[in-house]
Amino acid sequence: MMDWLSLFTEMATAIRKEVRPLFGTAKAQETRGRGAGGDVAHSVDTAAEDVVIGRLESEHIPCILVSEEAGTRRINGGGTDHVVLDPIDGTTNAVRYIPFSSTSMAHATGPLLRDVDVGLVMDLYSGMLFTAKKDAGACLDGSRVSTSRVVDLGEAMISLELTYPKRVRVLTQTLLPLMERTLKLRHLGSTALEIAYVASGALDAFVDLRGLTRSVDLAAASLIAREAGGVVVTPNGEELDMELKATARTSLIASGNSLLIAKILELLKNGTDTTLI
């Protein structure tokens, strides 16, 4: 049986070796049109993706690759194994030399988020490695981690996704009741890493109500957060599930525990405009 986690760890390490020296350089800022996910692809994105495609092809591993840049692609004939890849999550941070950027890989036995059974998120600056296998817990650099037990917003640090020029007025209206009660806010710019930080307890929650986050950004990290004891839901409180496609997008809330998420959901309902969620 394929050891997906070992393969992912080797591929993530290879990606980091390839792209880390480019961060902050002019070469990293070169763009390559738009990827399948709709965002502008930088040369570092495609270089990182090529590491994975090259390895899967050369090792004759049949799978369906779902990737931010390449979209959905059958490799070595396809099959039922899905490999869900965001080669670089937080590319803007990476090219600007802001040390918050990750690579994200998940394995799924089918085409839905609920089918994900292996996840890896690696911090491309520091090399910090978040991993999980379904029903076997989550690890940071090989040691078991668990989510925060903070249930009081007055003690919480929550990361909010606020980059949404067209609708930021509605977005902040919805978020204000939460922003008024939370001890510390952050907006760090790498969804996969922010959800992984919820897994390790570094963040108490991550809230993204834009409806723009892709399955490739969250497939690995949401398994890691859940295996660490956390909750990943839609803004109406249902456990998040979605199709594993480069083009599928969602809103989500990840939190360390169900008591905290209940408080967050209640406050979001009180936001002035709930059409956003």
Added chain:
Amino acid sequence: MMDWLSLFTEMATAIRKEVRPLFGTAKAQETRGRGAGGDVAHSVDTAAEDVVIGRLESEHIPCILVSEEAGTRRINGGGTDHVVLDPIDGTTNAVRYIPFSSTSMAHATGPLLRDVDVGLVMDLYSGMLFTAKKDAGACLDGSRVSTSRVVDLGEAMISLELTYPKRVRVLTQTLLPLMERTLKLRHLGSTALEIAYVASGALDAFVDLRGLTRSVDLAAASLIAREAGGVVVTPNGEELDMELKATARTSLIASGNSLLIAKILELLKNGTDTTLI
């Protein structure tokens, strides 16, 4: 003549050696009451401050130390040399193992921000070192850096200080015209490092309208940003100056260039409630 930059580099390196291994541990989370600046001091804050006080005392360097935790203190009889210290800026990030935390040291020939002639900000996670001497430019790890030339908000990444539970509604009202026009927003949680990122061009601007940022947070970084070609102003557009005291607080906007800051100031004037600024 005293080589303050060499001394600061040695002390910052010693602080990093002392506190970096504690980040993310239970020990780092221990608190020690409130410092002179009014924030809760963690054991890592006082450990870092002790490194500097110990070094200044043992080397018989007379100066007036202005520090976040200790307040203003004459060392070896005082004199006219001011050493302005934030032992750890971004302590909450540090204790939670989020990689944005710095130590900040400035030398001033008098009691005002305009008297600062040497500044150092060290990223305590990676060791990245931002330095400047007055009229001699700014460096990152020893190489000259200059600020961003981005003048279009549609291409800009701007970090906003949004943690202000009591007045976040007014704060966001004021910031919304800017948030609607800016390509990417961030909120990273270490003022000194965010202003240093403006110096290196990683961020195009940093905006903090809370009136809460202390001179110890910005004394070094504002010299570094200015020496790199940037602008550091109050929300009414005047060049920022203030007393170098642990208790003095201000709002500020740092930007890579004067064209971008003019656009930011114009938009902030259009915010619904300008009482905040």
